Amino acid sequence: MNVDLGKVDKLIDKYRDEEAAYIPLLQDINSEFRYLPRDALKRVSQKMEVPLSHLFRLATFYKSFSLVPRGEHEIQVCMGTACHVRGAPRVLNKITQQFQIYPGETTADQKFTVETVNCVGACALGPLVVFDGKYFGHLNLSRTDKLLEGYHEENKKSS
Numbered sequence: 544m545n546v547d548l549g550k551v552d553k554l555i556d557k558y559r560d561e562e563a564a565y566i567p568l569l570q571d572i573n574s575e576f577r578y579l580p581r582d583a584l585k586r587v588s589q590k591m592e593v594p595l596s597h598l599f600r601l602a603t604f605y606k607s608f609s610l611v612p613r614g615e616h617e618i619q620v621c622m623g624t625a626c627h628v629r630g631a632p633r634v635l636n637k638i639t640q641q642f643q644i645y646p647g648e649t650t651a652d653q654k655f656t657v658e659t660v661n662c663v664g665a666c667a668l669g670p671l672v673v674f675d676g677k678y679f680g681h682l683n684l685s686r687t688d689k690l691l692e693g694y695h696e697e698n699k700k701s702s
């Protein structure tokens with residue numbers, strides 16, 4: 544994937560005079576590209592004179608960073624115990640079949656990333672999915688279908 548290094552340079556300039564501002568810089572790059580492209584990390588390493596290994600350490604330490612491209616939409620299926628016993632595996636199956644990906648993967652069109660998470664603290668709503676930060680609870684197969692259809696419709700309108 545080609546990375547617009549001009550965008551990376553602009554972000555670097557924003558933090559150039561701040562000492563050890565690598566984390567906010569990496570956060571900005573991660574939100575710009577929805578992950579941390581290797582070429583962007585190399586650029587930061589050269590321009591800010593920080594070892595690439597240090598940037599990789601930060602990138603792998605913080606869960607909010609990703610070293611692989613992520614989708615425009617993030618779907619997290621809770622697989623904590625309460626959700627699991629109420630049918631989360633069926634919900635997860637439905638979603639991964641629909642998108643033809645495994646948990647942890649992103650669709651080829653870069654639209655959706657599906658992953659599993661442990662308890663998100665809303666067990667009474669289980670089984671639940673967090674879709675772009677919004678909670679959708681009490682899911683069964685038909686509600687999951689409706690949820691996905693809604694996003695497909697929205698996607699068609701915006702594309």
Ligand code: FES
Nearest residue numbers: 621623626662665
């Ligand atoms: S187990 Fe899913 S929210 Fe707690």
